[in-house]
Amino acid sequence: SxxxxxxxxxxxxxxxxxxxxxxxxxxxxxxxxxxxxxxxxxxxxxxxxxxxxxxxxxxxxxxxxQRMPPWKYLDLEIAKLEINCNPKTLAALHSFCGSLNWVRPWLGLTNEDLDPLFNLLKGERELASPRELTPEAKTVIKKVHKALSERQAH
Known part of the structure; x- marks a missing residue:
């Protein structure tokens, strides 16, 4: 199990x-x-x-x-200074948010920090429905980038 x-x-x-x-x-x-x-x-x-x-x-x-960037972990691609994410659909956003939930505690981020991303999950429930990052969600992703850039990973 x-x-x-x-x-x-x-x-x-x-x-x-x-x-x-x-x-x-x-x-x-x-x-x-x-x-x-x-x-x-x-x-x-x-x-x-x-x-x-x-x-x-x-x-x-x-x-x-994986000893060289970009590193792949779950659905995240972690580059030396960034995480490559620009989800265009509800399915991609759902996967990204789920992955962030796993690493969030170790990056020092709270659920509230990620709320602008989680809020994009609301609305149309069709997995193929389009999603566009808001300025607030882009700020969250920058915060994730910063937290990841302060770490080295293998």
């Missing part, structure tokens, strides 16, 4: 998170994102996370490890 998988991986990564409080480790199912403020902190945290997961029997696919 997905929730059991989430809990199990969280329990495995918990000691790494405790040891490396200066880094961020996000996971969802088989996707793990490791962020830190310097390359050396990042490499150390990544090494610890990989060791813990492989010791528990998980297999790391080296070709899936």
């Amino acid at each position: 997905p929730s059991i998988c989430q809990q199990y991986v969280a329990s495995l990564l918990s000691p790494v998170r405790a040891k490396r409080r200066d880094a961020i480790i996000l996971h969802y199912m088989d996707a793990v994102l490791v962020c830190a403020s310097t390359d050396s902190k990042l490499q150390h945290t990544l090494d610890l996370a990989v060791k813990v997961l492989t010791s528990a029997g998980f297999q790391l696919q080296e070709d899936k490890v």
